Amino acid sequence: MVAAPVPVFDGHNDTLLKLELGAGTPRERSFLERAPRDHIDLPRARAGGFAGGLFAMYVPSRLGEDMNLRYDPQDPANFAEVQQPAALAFTLRMAARAFRLEREAAGDVSICRDVQAIRTAMDAGSLAMVLHVEGAEAIDPDFVALEVLHAAGLRSLGPVWSRSNIFGHGAPMTCPASPDSGPGLTDTGRELVRACNRLKIMIDLSHLTEKGFWDVASLSDRPLVASHSNAHAVCPSARNLTDRQLDAIAESGGLAGLNFHVAFLRPDGGHRSDTALDVMVRHMDHMIARLGEDGVALGSDFDGCLVPRAITDVAGLPVLLQAFRDAGYGEELIEKIAWKNWLSVLERTWA
Structure with missing residues (x-):
């Protein structure tokens, strides 16, 4: 028997991207209504005890196409560099979508800029959304966009996704492979770290090369944080630690x-949804x-990965927590x- 849902604050999802890419297409859906596909909407979040998390704003190399293409390590087009003006424009679209969603939800969704706001939202049963940039292509070298996005609510940033930009280099999604897969931060990337420290924006280490x-x-x-990365000793992917x-x-x-993507969980790096939950317990x-x-938490990568079938979507979070109980x-x-650990590290990072 699965116990009643424990509140979950999760470190990473790509739901804003999924919603934005689906707009005006047959895959368009409302976040406020239960959907038969993807991973997160408000009804399923409530069913699974999902109380909030870091909502990523990621700009795919192939805008307008299915975001899951980005996980094909054989196609270099999925990892091509993105120019800053286009990245900023698309990031603003995702941020605007989050703000509109907060208004439409009429109290059921709250964009949070500090830990007290997260706690208040969780206590009120409102989904706590923290804005995160995954891959800093939207940020210019003078950090003008960083200042504006921070004022709008940005509180977490990953300098790179699994590709290169002006700030550094990302680890490829290959297995088996070492995370020591390329250069680290550029001089501009080092300045980005200093700027984030000044603004108290959390720096996310997931996707960086080991040198980065x-x-x-x-x-x-500030505390070092990898929002959605697993143990390289269990799964030797270049994306793991x-x-x-x-x-x-x-x-x-x-x-x-803990990242739920099966290729970052399985020792063989396979893309198989029949992956057993015991491998997630091994990582944990x-x-x-x-x-x-x-120092441990969840960073599901919902709406951006292939999760084990036993979990399926955000409503399946209690199944994973039960696996931890069983262990x-x-x-x-x-x-x-x-x-609790997410709120603790965010409180210390944003203080």
């Missing part, structure tokens, strides 16, 4: 969020061993994984 990870670690005065990286996150008082066990119970995790640890 260490560049951020040497520059940032080595034990040395996990140890550095722990030393900084940071956090890593390993991450707890390196990060401690206060011997106590309720205090489950609450830390589900939401």
